[in-house]
Amino acid sequence: MTITQPDLSVFETLESEVRSYCRGWPTVFDRAQGSRLYDEDGHEYLDFFAGAGSLNYGHNNAVLKRALIDYLERDGITHGLDMSTTAKRAFLESFQSIVLRPRDLPYKVMFPGPTGTNAVESALKLARKVKGREAIVSFTNAFHGMSLGSLAVTGNAFKRAGAGIPLVHGTPMPFDHYLDGRVPDFLWFERLLEDQGSGLNQPAAVIVETVQGEGGINVARPEWLRGLAELCARRDMLLIVDDIQMGCGRTGAFFSFEEAGITPDIVTVSKSISGYGLPMSLCLFKPELDVWEPGEHNGTFRGNNPAFVTASAALETYWTDGFAMEKQTLSRGQQVAEALGTIQDEHRGEIKEHRGRGLVWGMEFHDKQRAGAVARRAFELGLLVETSGPESEVVKLLPALTITPEELDEGLRTLARAVRETG
Structure with missing residues (x-):
């Protein structure tokens, strides 16, 4: 692919030096659909990043886009704080009937x-309030x-230093x-x-990711989690299970801890819960932990009704039959595993390991x-x-769950070529 030098002047002169992804991908993106992005010069890119896991159903998913457009065109509530709205009610009812009840999860x-x-x-905050203690164990x-607070339970030295x-x-x-x-x-613990x-x-409390995404695609065994x-x-x-990147089907099941057969006390969910890349997050917890006073934790944008x-x-389209979605993700994951195994075989002595679950691989x-x-x-x-990884030593693959086998094969062949040409 021949790439002409894009006009980055306004980004370089006006935007903060803190920007990062744009340095690795020096182009100006213009539009996207499914697993493809296009820059302003018309160059096409296959996406194995999926908005850092926020776009599990691809860019501008047609079903989700239609629902959003219809809602906006009828002047549906956009900003609602924590007021009751029809959009929030519809989500809560769908989440309860499609996600929580079938898994016998009692969460508020x-x-x-x-x-x-x-x-x-x-x-x-909730864990400390419930237990009356300050210490949190992370990994x-x-x-x-x-x-x-989140940095205090994060391991990466570079990110921690920014505090x-x-x-x-x-x-x-x-x-x-x-x-x-x-x-x-757990002997030391x-x-x-x-x-x-x-x-x-x-x-x-203890907070844990079942698969450490930013940490290098480190996969916890089900028996370790149990x-x-x-x-x-x-x-x-x-x-506390942090399912922000690995939830919403990324590892196969809707929640990444399902395979281990555990029921965490608290679960955090974000990224692909909106399905469309819109800001949204959830904190789920067992009913007996709901000791909040009204307004004790709040935020101006906690009621993102378009999300x-x-x-x-997304729930009604992809998770009414959750088994089918899980089966598809695991099948795509096996396709990735086999391709990475072939790449590793071709580069013995260069590649230490490939590892992952579902459609997150490193x-x-x-x-x-x-x-x-x-x-x-x-x-x-x-x-x-x-x-990803503490020294960025891992190539991380995070394609959309809706990617086709053909697109996946195309991307994996491109990855194999990139490995060969950098050897």
Whole structure:
């Protein structure tokens, strides 16, 4: 693909230096549909990024777009804070009947604000309020958001440094596989809880991702998650599952913890819950934890009614028969796994490992600079992929759940070429 130098002057002179994705993808995007984006010069890009997991059903999904347009054209409520609206009622009814009841999940639903980190902040506040304790346990290589409370339970040193102040009341523990199986699961954690001299205050809660996306596509085993849930119950700690990126079907089932057969006390959901890339997040929790006073946690944009509309449409379209959606995602995931296995076989000694679940996959390189080079070459070839891991050593694949097998094969062939041409 030949790319002419785009006009980036206004972005470079006016926009903050904090911008990041645009540096890896130096073009000006103009439109998108399904799994394809187009820049203002008409170049086409296959999307294996999906809005960092916010576009599980693709760009401008036709069914969701129609529902949104119809709602806006009839002058439906756009901004509603936490007022009762027809759009919110429709979403709550759909979420209860399509998601919660079939899974026998008793959760109350809270709308904490429009972003994932809003949901995490509310979960941490609620856990501390319920238990009357400050300490929260998180895990190595975790990522939970960029606001101060979320950063305190995030592992990445670069992101933590941006806080500018000490990040307190969070204690990291080893994630699954972190010690390469040399130590029994939770031995260190349990010992610290038992020892009055350990310096670990009794935690209010433990927060965990079932698959660490930003941390490098680190996949927790179902038995490890079950062991964590049992430990939390036995030691009077709430279990918070951060399902912001891995929920809404990314790993197969609607919630990523379903495979492990656990019921977390609190669950955070965002990104693809709106289905259309519109800001929306949920904090779900067991009814006995609903100890909030009215207005004790709020936010101006916690009632994004257009997002309620597209969220309802997404649930009714893709999750009324959740088994079919899960089966399709797992089938596509197997296609990715086989292709990555072939790439690894062709580059023995260069690729450390490929790993993932459903439609989230990562390919880790021994040379930590290689992943970035592969992502840059993939962009030149018309494929959008990002990197993850503490040193950006993993190429991360996050295609839409609605991607076709043909599109998936096309992207995987482009990825294979990018690996070959950066060797």
